[in-house]
Amino acid sequence: MAVYTQLSAGTLGDLVAQYDVGQLVSAKGIAEGVSNSNWLIETTGAGAAGDTRFILTMYERRIDRGDLPFFLDLLDFLSARGLPVPRTIHDRTGASFRLLDGKAVALIEFLPGVSVDSPTAEQAHDLGAVLARMHLAAQGFSGTRRNDLGPATSSRVLAECGADALAAIDPALPRAIRLAREVAERWPADLPQSVIHSDLFPDNVLMLGSAVAGLIDFYFACTDAMAYDLAVTHAAWCFGEGGKDFRHDIGHALIVGYESVRPLLGPERAALPLLAQGAALRFVSSRAFDWIDTPAGAMVTRKDPMDFMARLEFYREAGDRAFA
Ligand SMILES: Nc1ncnc2c1ncn2[C@@H]1O[C@H](COP(=O)(O)OP(=O)(O)OP(=O)(O)O)[C@@H](O)[C@H]1O
Numbered sequence: 001m002a003v004y005t006q007l008s009a010g011t012l013g014d015l016v017a018q019y020d021v022g023q024l025v026s027a028k029g030i031a032e033g034v035s036n037s038n039w040l041i042e043t044t045g046a047g048a049a050g051d052t053r054f055i056l057t058m059y060e061r062r063i064d065r066g067d068l069p070f071f072l073d074l075l076d077f078l079s080a081r082g083l084p085v086p087r088t089i090h091d092r093t094g095a096s097f098r099l100l101d102g103k104a105v106a107l108i109e110f111l112p113g114v115s116v117d118s119p120t121a122e123q124a125h126d127l128g129a130v131l132a133r134m135h136l137a138a139q140g141f142s143g144t145r146r147n148d149l150g151p152a153t154s155s156r157v158l159a160e161c162g163a164d165a166l167a168a169i170d171p172a173l174p175r176a177i178r179l180a181r182e183v184a185e186r187w188p189a190d191l192p193q194s195v196i197h198s199d200l201f202p203d204n205v206l207m208l209g210s211a212v213a214g215l216i217d218f219y220f221a222c223t224d225a226m227a228y229d230l231a232v233t234h235a236a237w238c239f240g241e242g243g244k245d246f247r248h249d250i251g252h253a254l255i256v257g258y259e260s261v262r263p264l265l266g267p268e269r270a271a272l273p274l275l276a277q278g279a280a281l282r283f284v285s286s287r288a289f290d291w292i293d294t295p296a297g298a299m300v301t302r303k304d305p306m307d308f309m310a311r312l313e314f315y316r317e318a319g320d321r322a323f324a
């Protein structure tokens with residue numbers, strides 16, 4: 001479920017009329033996603049581009065409205081540089097978002113493509129290349145945003161969850177408290193940075209055949225190490241069910257694809273095993289926090305932190321071998 005707010009046809013029609021996109025034809029709630037409400041909007045089309053399909057997003061929670069200009073300007077910046085990123089449709093006054101019943105809403109370009117559960121090596125190679133192109137392009141973006149989900153945060157969040165609450169999820173989970181502290185203490189501070197996506201899971205990538213057609217959901221984008229973004233993507237894409245069954249072919253293709261555009265520096269490559277552990281802990285901590293925070297009967301599917309504990313243990317044990 002990801003339509004938290006019901007909007008009447010009249011409200012939607014009035015909203016769409018604020019944009020030069022033609023008249024509202026239909027609006028369908030999109031089930032995927034958990035953070036925001038999303039609708040697929042169809043219109044009669046207008047304006048230079050003549051597009052008739054759009055995504056309407058209502059920002060429900062977690063997103064600080066002060067960050068919206070950063071996220072939406074970033075989409076426009078990357079799209080204008082030829083990256084497969086949806087641009088923001090600006091309203092007739094030029095604004096990239098509007099307020100509706102006190103909540104921010106934005107109309108976003110619709111991109112074709114489907115999310116894949118189990119990528120091919122070709123898809124992983126293209127994803128790596130697109131990620132590197134995005135990093136290089138984003139170095140020219142003037143906005144900055146601190147990563148508020150870095151290793152120090154993971155460590156603090158897990159400690160605050162507490163060993164007892166973590167053990168209630170799984171007896172092996174409290175160990176994450178110590179591991180997160182150790183990773184945070186060893187975290188490299190001087191790797192080259194750009195604006196990174198930092199949440200590039202399969203559900204945030206739209207594929208057409210073996211090529212990436214869209215990168216979406218930039219709402220965790222922040223200024224941080226490019227190699228960390230590669231490590232997040234590696235952790236998100238290269239494992240089977242439950243974080244088991246590492247797929248070396250996918251990891252290899254991802255890194256080769258990335259380096260076909262932007263070769264890694266020596267210190268970046270050397271840091272990958274640690275960065276991947278930090279990436280795994282980022283999702284262990286946010287998932288554990290959400291698990292404890294979400295009542296069992298809530299209509300939101302809780303994501304299992306143990307899927308990323310399995311990845312963490314793999315990266316600890318495999319070291320450089322995971323990135324060969
Ligand atoms: N620009 C786009 N073009 C085509 N489809 C899109 C676009 N943006 C979003 N979608 C569709 O809407 C779904 C939900 O979007 P998204 O993942 O951004 O949801 P969310 O609730 O904001 O994020 P989260 O993944 O954090 O739950 C996506 O899975 C995709 O199917």
Ligand SMILES: N[C@@H](CCO)C(=O)O
Binds near residue numbers: 287
């Ligand atoms: N992609 C994340 C959710 C957003 O932080 C996860 O799978 O835990």
